[in-house]
Amino acid sequence: MPPAIPTLSVEKLQTHFFTAAGVAKAVDDVSFDVYPGEIVGLVGESGSGKSITGFSILGLIDAPGRIVGGRVLFKGVDLTSYGREALRQLRGNRIAMIFQDPMMTLNPVLRIDTQMMETVRAHAPVSKQAAREQAREALAAVGIPAPDERLNAYPHRLSGGMRQRVAIAIAMLHKPDLIIADEPTTALDVTIQAQILAQMQKLCARSNTAMVWVSHDLAVVAGLADRICVMYAGRIVETGDVDTILEHPRHPYTIGLLGAVPENVARGEPLMQVPGVAPSALALPAGCAFSPRCTFATDTCRTQKPPVFKAGDSHLHRCFHPVERVAA
Amino acid sequence: MSTLSNLLPGWTTNRDTRTGQALRGMFGRPAVALASLTCIALIIVAIFAPWLAPQNPFDLAALDIVDGRLPPGARGHLGHLFLLGSDALGRDMFAAMMFGLRTSLGVGISSGAFALIVGTTLGLVAAYFGGWIDTLIMRTVDLMLGFPTILVALMTLAILGQGVSKVILALVIVQWAYFARTVRAVAAVESKKEYMEAALCLGFSHRRALFSQLLPNCLAPVIVIAMVQVAAAISAEATLSFLGIGLPVTQPSLGLLIANGYQQLLAGFYWISVFPGVLLVMLVFSMNMVGDGLREALNPRLQK
Amino acid sequence: MSTPVLIKADQVSRRFVKRSSYAERIAQMLGAKPVSHTVHAVDTVSLEIHRGEVVGLVGESGCGKSTFGRMLAGVVPPSSGTIHVADADGAGTTVLGSRGKLAHRLGTQMIFQDPMSSLNPRKRVREIIGEAPLVHGMVKRCDLDDYVVDVMERVGLNPDVRQRYPHQFSGGQRQRISIGRALAVKPDFLICDESIAALDVSIQAQIINLFMRLRRDLGLTYLFISHDLGVVEHISDRVAIMYLGRIVETAPTADLFARPLHPYTVALLNQVPRLSNRKRAYDSIQGEIPSPLAPPKGCHFHPRCPHAMPRCSVEHPELTEAASNHRVACHLFTEAK
Numbered sequence: 001m002p003p004a005i006p007t008l009s010v011e012k013l014q015t016h017f018f019t020a021a022g023v024a025k026a027v028d029d030v031s032f033d034v035y036p037g038e039i040v041g042l043v044g045e046s047g048s049g050k051s052i053t054g055f056s057i058l059g060l061i062d063a064p065g066r067i068v069g070g071r072v073l074f075k076g077v078d079l080t081s082y083g084r085e086a087l088r089q090l091r092g093n094r095i096a097m098i099f100q101d102p103m104m105t106l107n108p109v110l111r112i113d114t115q116m117m118e119t120v121r122a123h124a125p126v127s128k129q130a131a132r133e134q135a136r137e138a139l140a141a142v143g144i145p146a147p148d149e150r151l152n153a154y155p156h157r158l159s160g161g162m163r164q165r166v167a168i169a170i171a172m173l174h175k176p177d178l179i180i181a182d183e184p185t186t187a188l189d190v191t192i193q194a195q196i197l198a199q200m201q202k203l204c205a206r207s208n209t210a211m212v213w214v215s216h217d218l219a220v221v222a223g224l225a226d227r228i229c230v231m232y233a234g235r236i237v238e239t240g241d242v243d244t245i246l247e248h249p250r251h252p253y254t255i256g257l258l259g260a261v262p263e264n265v266a267r268g269e270p271l272m273q274v275p276g277v278a279p280s281a282l283a284l285p286a287g288c289a290f291s292p293r294c295t296f297a298t299d300t301c302r303t304q305k306p307p308v309f310k311a312g313d314s315h316l317h318r319c320f321h322p323v324e325r326v327a328a
Numbered sequence: 329m330s331t332l333s334n335l336l337p338g339w340t341t342n343r344d345t346r347t348g349q350a351l352r353g354m355f356g357r358p359a360v361a362l363a364s365l366t367c368i369a370l371i372i373v374a375i376f377a378p379w380l381a382p383q384n385p386f387d388l389a390a391l392d393i394v395d396g397r398l399p400p401g402a403r404g405h406l407g408h409l410f411l412l413g414s415d416a417l418g419r420d421m422f423a424a425m426m427f428g429l430r431t432s433l434g435v436g437i438s439s440g441a442f443a444l445i446v447g448t449t450l451g452l453v454a455a456y457f458g459g460w461i462d463t464l465i466m467r468t469v470d471l472m473l474g475f476p477t478i479l480v481a482l483m484t485l486a487i488l489g490q491g492v493s494k495v496i497l498a499l500v501i502v503q504w505a506y507f508a509r510t511v512r513a514v515a516a517v518e519s520k521k522e523y524m525e526a527a528l529c530l531g532f533s534h535r536r537a538l539f540s541q542l543l544p545n546c547l548a549p550v551i552v553i554a555m556v557q558v559a560a561a562i563s564a565e566a567t568l569s570f571l572g573i574g575l576p577v578t579q580p581s582l583g584l585l586i587a588n589g590y591q592q593l594l595a596g597f598y599w600i601s602v603f604p605g606v607l608l609v610m611l612v613f614s615m616n617m618v619g620d621g622l623r624e625a626l627n628p629r630l631q632k
Numbered sequence: 633m634s635t636p637v638l639i640k641a642d643q644v645s646r647r648f649v650k651r652s653s654y655a656e657r658i659a660q661m662l663g664a665k666p667v668s669h670t671v672h673a674v675d676t677v678s679l680e681i682h683r684g685e686v687v688g689l690v691g692e693s694g695c696g697k698s699t700f701g702r703m704l705a706g707v708v709p710p711s712s713g714t715i716h717v718a719d720a721d722g723a724g725t726t727v728l729g730s731r732g733k734l735a736h737r738l739g740t741q742m743i744f745q746d747p748m749s750s751l752n753p754r755k756r757v758r759e760i761i762g763e764a765p766l767v768h769g770m771v772k773r774c775d776l777d778d779y780v781v782d783v784m785e786r787v788g789l790n791p792d793v794r795q796r797y798p799h800q801f802s803g804g805q806r807q808r809i810s811i812g813r814a815l816a817v818k819p820d821f822l823i824c825d826e827s828i829a830a831l832d833v834s835i836q837a838q839i840i841n842l843f844m845r846l847r848r849d850l851g852l853t854y855l856f857i858s859h860d861l862g863v864v865e866h867i868s869d870r871v872a873i874m875y876l877g878r879i880v881e882t883a884p885t886a887d888l889f890a891r892p893l894h895p896y897t898v899a900l901l902n903q904v905p906r907l908s909n910r911k912r913a914y915d916s917i918q919g920e921i922p923s924p925l926a927p928p929k930g931c932h933f934h935p936r937c938p939h940a941m942p943r944c945s946v947e948h949p950e951l952t953e954a955a956s957n958h959r960v961a962c963h964l965f966t967e968a969k
Binding site: 346521522523525526530532536541544545 | 705706738741742745746749752753755763764768814
């Protein structure tokens with residue numbers, strides 16, 4: 001079987017913000033692929049550029065920021081060359097986004113059915129009845145009980161978990177080829193999060209949708225994703241299968257992240273502490289961005305930006321001195 | 329998307345202090361900068377009026393009615409140059425306006441200051457304690473704001489009689505409600521924040537919590553309102569004086585000067601009324617402009 | 633336990649009542665059903681915390697754990713029930729807040745969740761940390777600076793930055809300042825209300841390590857309120873699970889995670905994402921968390937419980953001892969008695 005074309009192929013993406021205080025290199029050379037039906041976890045802490053990567057893919061970056069380099073290929077076509085109208089036709093239709101705050105998707109003054117019907121009819125010429133029926137089905141598919149009641153309601157009448165489910169239903173309305181989910185369950189309770197993760201898994205498996213799941217929570221990504229890309233200071237520092245990354249991480253930052261999770265450390269023992277703080281995008285260090293905080297840093301690390309090294313099948317990292325041992 | 333703030337943790341510049349913001353508000357835009365300079369210039373003139381004025385308009389001995397109603401630029405019988413003309417009694421308009429400015433600003437600023445102290449304290453107390461105290465204070469505020477300004481001032485002066493201190497008192501009674509309402513709105517939000525709960529845990533007395541912890545965080549809107557209220561007080565006082573119930577004739581403010589020259593207007597001696605009028609408008613207008621500039625600069629939502 | 637009890641909550645409740653508006657009262661006079669506006673944020677909770685212990689309090693949103701923490705801190709008065717605090721000499725106890733009266737205790741301090749709003753933005757670090765000990769006479773003005781430097785070093789902050797304002801620090805550093813502010817008044821009991829939830833993972837690790845070090849060095853007692861089971865498992869000696877205002881299970885940490893008894897605890901532990909579970913099928917408990925305005929009658933959890941019996945919708949289960957030091961509020965276990 002010939003290898004499929006990746007649904008999404010990000011190549012050397014660079015998004016910079018031109019502020020009064022200087023140029024903030026939020027995303028600085030990010031590359032990864034997502035195949036149909038695959039879930040890729042984009043993991044990083046605040047300031048790593050993971051959310052900006054998601055927004056860049058959809059062309060949602062406004063002044064003072066803009067994409068300054070690289071390409072975003074959606075099914076082989078370069079999105080960075082698309083005009084506003086072309087992008088608009090793609091969004092909500094073939095590529096959908098789910099935000100952390102469902103109120104970024106939902107209009108507080110419109111009823112749910114109005115909003116969903118609007119989305120349906122924006123990309124397909126169907127009658128109002130047919131659109132409403134589609135909306136109803138979409139709500140049922142995400143596990144919302146009594147969908148008719150919910151259709152007639154306003155967003156403020158729904159709980160947080162319910163709203164996020166409606167946002168997901170809206171995203172799935174046109175059975176998109178790609179979904180970008182920007183921390184959709186971070187603000188939700190554990191039990192509600194579990195329900196939503198279950199729904200997302202089922203939906204993606206059923207419609208072979210490719211998904212990029214942006215998160216800071218490694219545990220959520222571990223249970224959901226096929227592959228993980230770890231981001232730090234605007235670059236991907238390690239990428240590979242879930243099992244490889246969690247059991248045989250190579251980059252010191254990945255090891256630090258894993259060591260900080262209490263699950264990995266015996267009770268009562270201190271957690272692995274990565275000293276210092278992440279650098280500001282305005283003042284990235286010369287050389288490897290992690291070198292000021294890295295215990296293995298050498299002069300090479302401090303002066304040269306590490307290129308991509310191959311550690312195994314589809315296991316890539318950016319480190320001059322990758323760690324060979326297994327994570328604790 | 330507050331993505332910039334995510335990108336730049338801990339980054340700050342001098343612009344982020346309140347003084348920095350206030351200065352940026354006052355001098356950031358050319359129009360506002362001009363207004364700020366005008367205000368500063370007028371305040372300096374007002375303070376140094378006794379030394380800057382070419383003539384003391386209150387010294388009756390120095391006046392000569394022969395010099396009355398001279399047009400701007402004319403010379404008096406002793407060779408004194410009347411830059412902006414003279415009034416019916418022979419007073420140099422330029423000098424009279426300086427002293428009038430001094431009185432107007434003095435009354436405006438002192439009534440504004442007292443209203444600020446009273447209104448801010450009551451607003452803080454209302455927000456911090458809540459309950460019936462809040463209801464009592466805010467309903468009083470609503471009552472005060474329901475009356476027209478001039479009406480309240482008139483009633484107060486009718487009861488108290490005339491005089492500078494009484495005018496200031498009347499203006500304070502009119503103005504405190506604006507401060508109280510604004511401060512209460514900000515303080516209500518701030519007092520729910522966790523640092524106020526921490527103050528409770530740390531065992532601070534109510535007085536300390538109110539004035540040491542809460543007050544500094546409520547001052548931004550107070551600065552803006554203070555500017556605008558001083559301008560409003562100056563206008564109100566001018567109106568009262570124009571109507572004849574404001575300041576006594578011995579301490580003329582700009583309003584009184586306008587009033588004095590009003591009869592002369594139709595006779596063609598425009599300078600006695602018009603010049604003080606122009607100065608008054610200039611003063612109030614530039615103060616409002618500065619207030620606007622400050623409001624924009626100190627608005628927390630616009631910061632990022 | 634042999635160690636003495638430091639603080640004990642006895643059947644403590646907190647109700648928030650909103651009076652009906654005039655429109656509603658008129659509607660009720662005309663025959664409409666009376667609408668309840670009472671939120672039982674905390675419903676007859678009893679908990680004992682021993683000196684030197686770290687008790688983890690876990691629950692989802694709306695369970696009342698933050699409100700309970702604030703009652704122990706003396707910030708919110710209980711509507712009913714009493715809180716007893718051991719005196720310094722260990723001889724007796726003082727009652728902290730009964731029948732709505734409030735009494736703050738300097739020995740109990742709270743670390744809040746939001747690093748942005750928990751520090752006064754108009755005060756310098758030096759004042760934030762130093763004001764309280766000065767006001768209470770713990771330190772003389774001439775010694776204040778050294779005292780502040782000492783506290784800052786203890787929480788891992790560079791003392792040179794004590795003239796700066798909070799907005800000039802990162803989230804993790806601000807939490808350290810909060811901890812410093814609390815430590816400055818020499819407390820013996822710290823209530824951490826989701827103190828690390830707003831921080832990045834690697835910074836969380838730093839703060840967790842700090843908490844553990846302070847506990848060892850200063851002999852502190854903690855109530856660690858969190859929704860993050862992983863952290864709670866790591867740091868606590870004992871765990872209490874709350875659901876909709878009530879404690880449903882308490883046990884020593886190892887016992888709770890190895891043998892959870894209450895159906896809610898079982899489901900919660902099952903659904904928490906863990907690094908060791910890969911590509912698993914999430915199967916979840918159905919249903920939404922009920923609104924605290926209208927909690928289900930009887931056991932609050934029965935609409936979502938896979939083992940619900942008729943008795944559950946009628947009778948409220950009490951906390952009973954099901955195993956050594958392991959208490960559950962569930963009819964599955966009271967039946968056996």
